[in-house]
Amino acid sequence: MIKAVRGTRDLLPPETALWNFVESAVRDVFRAYNFQEIRTPVFEDTALFSRSVGEETDIVSKEMYTWDDRGQVPKILADAVTPEDSARYSYQSLTLRPENTAGVVRAYIEHDLWQKGLSKLYYIGPQFRRERPQKGRYRQFYQIGAEVIGPASAGSESPARDAEVLEMLATLLDRLGITDWNLELNSVGCPNDRTAFNEALRKALEPVKDKMCADCQRRTVTNPLRVFDCKVPEDQPIIEKLPRISQFLDEPCRAHFEAVQAILKSVGVQFVLNDRLVRGLDYYTRTAFEFTHGALGAQNAILGGGRYDGLSESLGGPAAPGIGFAIGEDRLVMSLKESAEGVLRKPDVYIAPLGPGMNAEAARLARELRRHDLVVELGDESFRLKKSFEAATKAGAKYILIVGENEVKADAFALKDLAKGEQVSVPRAELAQRIQGAR
């Protein structure tokens, strides 16, 4: 038997109702903040991701689904592509998107969206990373994300954008009934700050690294920032004494970060500062954040994001500061209190044709009722009435409508409330109103 491949899964009803519940809440909330939907391709030129996410990140170095395809390096990327790149991509290398920010920024550049001032875009869709699967981590997973990007003159660089995005996320989670979230906030500064900080960190680690765990010794060389992620208890006293990024922020970055916090306080969004929070993707600058939720095990990050002021330029586009986030939809659905059954819309009425020739009449009635925005399930004239009742009950229908010879003659139909057990005869013309009234 052929099965869904490792790390992928089918989303079946009724669980899909939960996903729709989430997505329609997302569309509602985002609309109030004037975000509009963008849909970008599921695969892109490989160079897009290595340039933006970062060649040295885990995502690019070992988690991408990449293959060679016939084609050429697209013009839009030509300026950003080095000679070594074009040799490497003589057959165009394509990659299933491991995240969606790069694609959105690519589209922003390609369609000259800077001309429209500030762009506020959101997306919902599958992403792909070749990681070892576990709970809340799949190889095809779904992200809901949004980006605010535009010329600085349109306010894209303002701390007001950061705060607005964070407040929107708090609103969304509350609206979904997820109340026990925690917002962790940090600033990772500008590229200059990070260079200085990395320098200082290496210097501070040099004399103590021998006392640290094997992972940390490796991180000291490859990516000193990641030492802050260490969970080994013995290393904590050492880590506590290390310099913090906050001490290295230049004046504009520090002021920006403080302004974000001030607005959050003013709108009443709770947060905690976490100067150990570092983001894994290269393009992040200044504000970095994460919303966590306790019930998710090791994968406790329900969403993450931050500012990426230099990303557009590094892809050959105009200066276009931006901030965005990605919600792990799989994880979000897992942390919902709602049950799939709870958000599922059950049939308002089950129509039970009774006896030969009744299917046609039942179909007419179904068509009529569905025009009134009722959810109608239709049985079959071959069913015994008992079977129709069982089917109606199993489907969770509110009413059952019997369509038999007697009813057709009288042009009035037996309508029974399945929960209350009350049955009445209702003239055809009043059926829709009668059923709607009970909703």
Next chain:
RNA sequence: GUGGGAAUAGCUCAACUGGCAGAGCACCGGACUGUGGCUCCGACGGUUGCGGGUUCGAUUCCCGUUUCCCACCCCA
């Protein structure tokens, strides 16, 4: 990619030291030919994840493999 645990009916799980592969729920039918839920009766349902090995005999022991789960790495 590393380490550990698990895999038996559609679902949740049993099966003693290696000896006929079972139960509950679900599904289908009947008791009841125009009235469901409750009850009773019956039927259906299996390559014990897959492949090999040991054995008279393997769901059980061994090896390999796949997938899921837990943790690491990392991230959403």
